[in-house]
Amino acid sequence: MSNHIILVDEGCCIGTAVAAALRDAGFEVINASSPIGNESAGAVAMLLLPVDIANSRGATGRERYDNLQKADDEFQNNPRDHTTVGLNELCETAFPIWSRQINSSIQILDDEITGISQAIASMAEEISIAMNLCNVVVAEIVERTEDRSDGSDVRGKMEAVANALKSTVETRSTLLEDVKSLGPLTCGLESMANDVMEISTQTKLLALNATIEAARAGEAGKGFGVVASEVRALAMRSAEIAEAMVASSEDIQEKIHHTQMSADETAEVEVKVVETSNRNMTTILAVHDTTMNNLLVSLETMQGIDTTYKQSVSEAIIALQFQDRVGQILHNVSTSCDSGLEILAESIENNTREIDYEPWLVEMNTRFTTDEERQNLRAFMGDDEGSKNAVAGEVSFL
């Protein structure tokens, strides 16, 4: 395979790449700046030497240098001829390799970016679901616990319980006062009963005197005696009732006294209960307020994170689209390599000494799909004027 030695200036990036590709293809490559000298390094990009001239593996260093110097002189005199002849083999070897490497790069880029895109999309979807869920839960908690006009909030309910307890104590206190007011009334009743007993005693004495007077009157006083006897019976009955009234009054007073004592004891307990309840409710409401504030702070923090996250996802979505642009550019480069090779082969076949590359450039231009490609070509051609195209990301309604 190695029937030619190719002289390449490896002092530049392209020269290094060309030399590497040629060595991979089996050519022997000599660094132009090394054996020939620096005076020719700038002029020689690549020099293909016929094997009979440059087959100097067995030659001495001096012979090898002379051969190369001779070849270099020949190249300097007519470089285009040598370059054109060697370029075909170079391109036939290097272009397909470059093309395959470019296509491999496109495939690797596509696979990797697709994987990253899929991962980011999944993460974005899961984070979005989680954030929405958190927002709903926090908003629901805040709505449930915040002040409401109908008193259905936590604070309202707690205050309602406190008010109910306070109201119960007040009602019981009023009831106790009413019970206390019964004491004097029963005393009055007892006094009235005593009066009735006094009247009954006097009536009995009166009836006794009447009976005596009726007996003294004899037959004429018999009727009066019957009346006196009935009056005496009524007086005795009145006395019995008065005694019962006094007894009942004393019983009532005793029960009122017991009730009053129990109520006083209960009132003390209730006051303590209300005080304890109020303290507990104050503590609970303070904890509730703190929790509420923490929830609101958390909600604000989450909203901030949500905004940042959406911005990050948006930026990632924009960034990930570079693969599409780079893929198209690389694909066009690969296609241009293939078409360039075809043009070269055709020129060689037709023995064309000068390759007309203009049609190739025109064809390449028609394949461009991005502004970057067109700008690069314009820069190469020294044309700064470009058509006014739409700006990336903007929407044009047609």
Next chain:
Amino acid sequence: MAKTILIVDDSSSVRIVLATTLKSAGYNVIDAVDGEDGLSKLTGEKIHLIISDVNMPKMDGITMVKKIKALPKYKFTPICMLTTESEESKMKAGKMAGAKAWIVKPFQPAVLLSAVEKLVLP
């Protein structure tokens, strides 16, 4: 009822980020890898919007738009081109074919969704 958008692009990463953007806004998404695949997805179901690339293998976006406009069921379906192409001549070709909007990649999600909201069928 969520609206359905058909996205047509030969780049899998663009299809993914585009679908993610549209789904986040509540749209149903159907995807296709080129113009031919895009046409095959028009099976009678209502499509509220089509977003298509221009440069694709097998059938390019402009050709697909022309064919869609010839389909009675979908001739009024709005089509938005989403492409790296920014040349005015290409945009004119898109307009002649029947496209309603032209967005040059890379798209910004918020801008794209705003345009989609304006274009999508009720």
